[in-house]
Every structure is written in structure tokens, then in C-alpha cells.
Amino acid sequence: MDNKKYRIALFASGSGSNAEKIAHYFTNHPSVEVGLMLCNKKEAGVFDRMSKFPQVVSRHLNNKDFRDGETVLDILREHHIDFIVLAGFLLKIPENLVKAYPKRIINIHPALLPKYGGRGMYGHFVHEAVIENDEKESGITIHEVNEAYDEGAIIFQASCQITAEMNAEELAAKIQQLEHQHFPKVIEEYILNFREHL
Structure with a gap:
């Protein structure tokens, strides 16, 4: 068993409720920690939420930086990031980033894929x-x-x-409950299982 602590970078674009749940879940975790949060929207609520976690470095990058990928890769290497978790991040991940982190980028989608997935299918559009x-x-x-x-x-x-009688807003609330309930635990299991197979 290796004693390395695996480091997560969160990518977010919005209010950051999932990012906050994940950062909280891994605070003082023996094997996994959140070390970095990158966001493509300067005014996003996720920055306020992440301010509660001094161990997490939060940075804003513009869409061009994310689409190019090289600046992002440099920052990920600088912070010794092992896994990327998309927590309400709306941009497509560039190919160079996918190749640099094979099977080490995880996303959550608010529907039962393969239904209601693909370009433009996010947030309220899905519901x-x-x-x-x-x-x-x-x-x-x-x-x-x-x-x-x-x-x-x-x-x-x-x-x-x-x-x-359920409307899209009520469905969104139910989906968010599922996200908060399951996402941190599934990330934990995935990373620890991944480690076992290295």
C-alpha cells in the first residue's frame, strides 16, 4: 500500500455547491485531498465557497486558457495534481488534457446518460x-x-x-440532493480503486 496522498483539482463554472461538498468531504482525509480549484468565470459563487478551505488554491482562468490546455497543464503540474473532478464545469476538456490525465478526469451529469447528454445539455436545459x-x-x-x-x-x-406534477425546478432540487449524497463518495472509491490497480 502506498502512502501517497492523491491530490484533486476541481474545475467549476458556477455556484460551486458540489465543489464545496467535495472539498469538505476530503478535508483531513488520509489518502485524498483537494488542492486546487480552477474556474472560468471570475464572478462565480464557487470562489466564496472555496474561501472556507484555506488548503485549496483557487484561480480564475479565461476560456481561451481552458480550451488551449497548456496553461492549465502547467498549473496542474505545479500543484502536483493527480485527478481532475468537474463540478459544474461547462467547457469541453481539450484533448491534450485528456491525454495527460487518462481515466483521471471525472464528471457528473444531471441525467441518466446516454439520455440527455451532449453539447448544450447542462443544468436547467437537461431538467x-x-x-x-x-x-x-x-x-x-x-x-x-x-x-x-x-x-x-x-x-x-x-x-x-x-x-x-413535478416541474423542472423541483426536479433540479432532487438531482442536486443525489449529487451531494453520492459524488464525494464515488470520487473517493474511484481514486482508491485506481490506486490499487497502479
Whole structure:
């Protein structure tokens, strides 16, 4: 068993509720820690949430830096990052980043993939489409990230029922509960299992 502490970088674009849950979960964890948060929106709420975690370095990068990938890679290496977790991050991950972190980039999607995935399918757009199509259930999918939107290998799914009177906002609240309940634990299991197979 190796004693290395595995370091996570969080990528976020919005309010950061998942990022906060993950950072809290891994505070004082024996094997995994969050060391870095990168965000493409200067005014995003995630910066306020991350200010509660002094061990996490938070930085803003513009969309060009994220799309190019080289600046991001330099920062990840500087902070000795082993895994990347997308916590409400809306940009496509460039190929050079995927190649540098094979099977070490994890995303959460607010639907049961392969349904309701792909370009433009995020946040309320997903929930509105699910409701409009009279689906009886939705849920979350945690998956590996590859070069295509929402097409990496599925790691974990959890579902919730949709009632006839439910609207998109109510569904979003149920999905967020599932995200907060499962995402940190699944990240932990994935990283520790990954370590066992190195």
C-alpha cells in the first residue's frame, strides 16, 4: 500500500455547491485531498465557497486558457495534481488534457446518460427536456471524461422518480440532493480503486 496522498483539482463554472461538498468531504482525509480549484468565470459563487478551505488554491482562468490546455497543464503540474473532478464545469476538456490525465478526469451529469447528454445539455436545459418528454425517472451519472461530451465510461448512476406534477425546478432540487449524497463518495472509491490497480 502506498502512502501517497492523491491530490484533486476541481474545475467549476458556477455556484460551486458540489465543489464545496467535495472539498469538505476530503478535508483531513488520509489518502485524498483537494488542492486546487480552477474556474472560468471570475464572478462565480464557487470562489466564496472555496474561501472556507484555506488548503485549496483557487484561480480564475479565461476560456481561451481552458480550451488551449497548456496553461492549465502547467498549473496542474505545479500543484502536483493527480485527478481532475468537474463540478459544474461547462467547457469541453481539450484533448491534450485528456491525454495527460487518462481515466483521471471525472464528471457528473444531471441525467441518466446516454439520455440527455451532449453539447448544450447542462443544468436547467437537461431538467426541462426531461420534464417535457414526460420521463418517469431521471438521475445522475458520474463518468470518466474523454474527448467527446458525456461519452466517457460510466462509473456510477443513481435515479429518482418523477411525478406527473413535478416541474423542472423541483426536479433540479432532487438531482442536486443525489449529487451531494453520492459524488464525494464515488470520487473517493474511484481514486482508491485506481490506486490499487497502479
